Amino acid sequence: MLATQDAGLIRVSTASDLTSAELVLAPDFPTLMLTEELCINLLRDAQVEITEFSRQAIQRLINEAHQGTLKPGAIRVANAQPPVHGQDGRVEWVLEKGHDADTSHYDRSAFITVKPGEVVARITAPTPEADGRNVLGQTIPAKPGRPIRLDLDDAFLCDAQGQVIALCEGVLERHDFKLRIRKVIEVADYVDFSTGNIDFDGDVVINKGVRDCFSVKARGNVKVQGLIEAASIECTGDLDAAGGFAGREQGRALVGGNMHAKYLDNIKAEVQGDLEVDREIVNSILQVDGQVIAPHGAIIGGKMTAVGKIDVGMLGSQAGVATEVILGQVPKLEAFRRRLQPFIDELGRRREKLLAEQKTLNTAGRRATATDKERQTEILFELSQVNHQWTRALMAADALDQRIAQKRTVNLVISRKLHAGVQLTIGRQRFIMAQEMRGPVHILLDTKGGVMYKQGENPPAPLAQVAQIKAA
Amino acid sequence: MKILLVDDSKTMRNIQKGILAQLGYTDVQEACDGLDAISKVGAFAPDLLLVDWNMPNMDGLTFVKQFRAKGFKSPIIMVTTEAEKSRVVEAIKAGVNNYVVKPFTPDALADRIKETMARVVAA
Numbered sequence: 001m002l003a004t005q006d007a008g009l010i011r012v013s014t015a016s017d018l019t020s021a022e023l024v025l026a027p028d029f030p031t032l033m034l035t036e037e038l039c040i041n042l043l044r045d046a047q048v049e050i051t052e053f054s055r056q057a058i059q060r061l062i063n064e065a066h067q068g069t070l071k072p073g074a075i076r077v078a079n080a081q082p083p084v085h086g087q088d089g090r091v092e093w094v095l096e097k098g099h100d101a102d103t104s105h106y107d108r109s110a111f112i113t114v115k116p117g118e119v120v121a122r123i124t125a126p127t128p129e130a131d132g133r134n135v136l137g138q139t140i141p142a143k144p145g146r147p148i149r150l151d152l153d154d155a156f157l158c159d160a161q162g163q164v165i166a167l168c169e170g171v172l173e174r175h176d177f178k179l180r181i182r183k184v185i186e187v188a189d190y191v192d193f194s195t196g197n198i199d200f201d202g203d204v205v206i207n208k209g210v211r212d213c214f215s216v217k218a219r220g221n222v223k224v225q226g227l228i229e230a231a232s233i234e235c236t237g238d239l240d241a242a243g244g245f246a247g248r249e250q251g252r253a254l255v256g257g258n259m260h261a262k263y264l265d266n267i268k269a270e271v272q273g274d275l276e277v278d279r280e281i282v283n284s285i286l287q288v289d290g291q292v293i294a295p296h297g298a299i300i301g302g303k304m305t306a307v308g309k310i311d312v313g314m315l316g317s318q319a320g321v322a323t324e325v326i327l328g329q330v331p332k333l334e335a336f337r338r339r340l341q342p343f344i345d346e347l348g349r350r351r352e353k354l355l356a357e358q359k360t361l362n363t364a365g366r367r368a369t370a371t372d373k374e375r376q377t378e379i380l381f382e383l384s385q386v387n388h389q390w391t392r393a394l395m396a397a398d399a400l401d402q403r404i405a406q407k408r409t410v411n412l413v414i415s416r417k418l419h420a421g422v423q424l425t426i427g428r429q430r431f432i433m434a435q436e437m438r439g440p441v442h443i444l445l446d447t448k449g450g451v452m453y454k455q456g457e458n459p460p461a462p463l464a465q466v467a468q469i470k471a472a
Numbered sequence: 473m474k475i476l477l478v479d480d481s482k483t484m485r486n487i488q489k490g491i492l493a494q495l496g497y498t499d500v501q502e503a504c505d506g507l508d509a510i511s512k513v514g515a516f517a518p519d520l521l522l523v524d525w526n527m528p529n530m531d532g533l534t535f536v537k538q539f540r541a542k543g544f545k546s547p548i549i550m551v552t553t554e555a556e557k558s559r560v561v562e563a564i565k566a567g568v569n570n571y572v573v574k575p576f577t578p579d580a581l582a583d584r585i586k587e588t589m590a591r592v593v594a595a
Binding site: 379 | 481483487575577579
């Protein structure tokens with residue numbers, strides 16, 4: 001070791017965190033004695049790793065020393081390589097409750113619904129870490145990135161690209177990193193501006209009510225605990241309006257299954273199943289393909305068309321509010337039957353025309369030309385097709401007529417009171433009740449199709465005795 | 473089964489195609505006369521032919537003779553009018569397997585086809 005070193009004229013100084021090392025030259029260090037060998041030996045003695053940076057720094061030093069420009073002091077000759085820590089994994093939520101400025105306030109849904117195959121989120125894996133080295137050549141360990149761990153159930157698939165894909169339809173529920181798909185939307189409060197309109201493939205449960213002008217559509221059942229206001233409810237399953245439905249002439253319901261309501265007030269509804277009402281049905285226009293069950297209730301005002309039996313406590317009102325009940329109709333089947341008839345008539349006309357032309361050609365007998373025979377063959381071919389279609393249409397019409405006759409029911413039971421002025425439309429006749437009748441009253445058809453009424457234990461009598469008849 | 477319809481009337485060919493479609497035969501080609509048919513039989517190689525008698529350029533009978541002369545054995549049903557019925561024997565000698573008389577119903581043509589094919593199978 002050189003005397004200069006012993007004299008402290010040149011020494012190596014390392015930072016306390018070993019991120020750098022410097023050569024420190026005293027002011028009276030003889031710069032001409034500065035050599036590469038000296039510098040490297042000093043660094044080695046100090047256990048500093050000799051890197052390319054170190055060699056370049058030493059070379060610069062020596063150059064400056066020879067040029068006479070070297071200034072005493074500390075000169076950096078080694079730098080640590082800092083570690084590169086891994087970045088934690090990330091998740092990007094693809095589906096958010098987004099809407100743009102053009103979305104109406106009613107349509108801004110609070111729920112995120114997903115369909116099978118939809119990407120719900122994208123997971124980015126953590127980046128790899130790289131260890132560093134301090135000036136002594138020792139490893140500075142890098143921290144690895146932490147992967148994102150999502151809590152998923154069988155309703156999701158995570159593919160190789162990190163996409164989280166929904167496997168079924170429903171409402172997406174997310175709590176931190178836990179994802180679930182629910183087949184039922186449950187609204188804790190009202191369907192209003194906080195939830196937006198609901199359109200869902202599944203059941204909907206609404207713990208309070210549905211506000212004016214909102215709509216609930218469900219490919220399932222709908223249950224509303226509170227009041228349904230002037231709103232629209234459409235469901236393929238059952239509707240339970242446990243709190244009643246006060247539509248103020250704007251309320252609408254389209255029910256694929258059965259409907260139950262506490263009461264109905266000024267609504268329009270089509271129910272493909274049965275309708276059960278606990279209290280009154282007021283000024284509503286209803287079409288029910290099943291039965292109407294309201295033995296403790298009343299039908300006051302409005303128009304009720306029911307395919308099945310009607311069982312009601314009271315019909316009409318003392319004030320004479322216009323109340324119409326239409327019995328014995330099967331509206332959907334009858335409409336379809338009416339649409340079929342023109343088709344049958346048209347086939348019949350085509351058939352008659354072809355038969356007439358065939359008859360004309362047949363009278364030519366042996367005088368028929370080759371063109372005539374060709375036309376005869378053509379007529380035979382067309383006739384066979386028309387006959388086939390006509391026969392099928394007639395059979396379909398016949399089957400429909402039978403079905404309509406089977407389903408047609410005139411069965412109205414009023415347990416408490418049937419008020420004067422109530423109109424009962426049965427077939428082509430409209431019966432307007434001439435007087436109030438105390439229940440039980442049963443309106444039905446006799447074996448010959450005549451419209452009868454039975455009051456209490458009395459024998460049945462023609463309804464015409466207690467009602468004015470008009471053409472419907 | 474491949475079927476060749478030989479008739480100068482497009483209407484008749486359409487009727488026959490319609491009947492054949494109802495019977496489940498959809499691989500059908502058309503020729504508008506005997507000459508057109510002769511040019512197509514080589515490539516198409518029909519399994520059954522329905523041939524009209526009166527056609528321009530080459531009538532049905534001439535076509536049948538040339539068809540058989542080329543060595544084709546596929547069955548032929550001749551579509552005739554009542555007037556030509558007397559010449560049916562001549563047609564059979566030329567190589568026709570069966571015939572149907574205009575006007576014919578779809579069922580009549582269908583029966584003829586089934587009858588002809590049954591005979592071919594039996595032979």
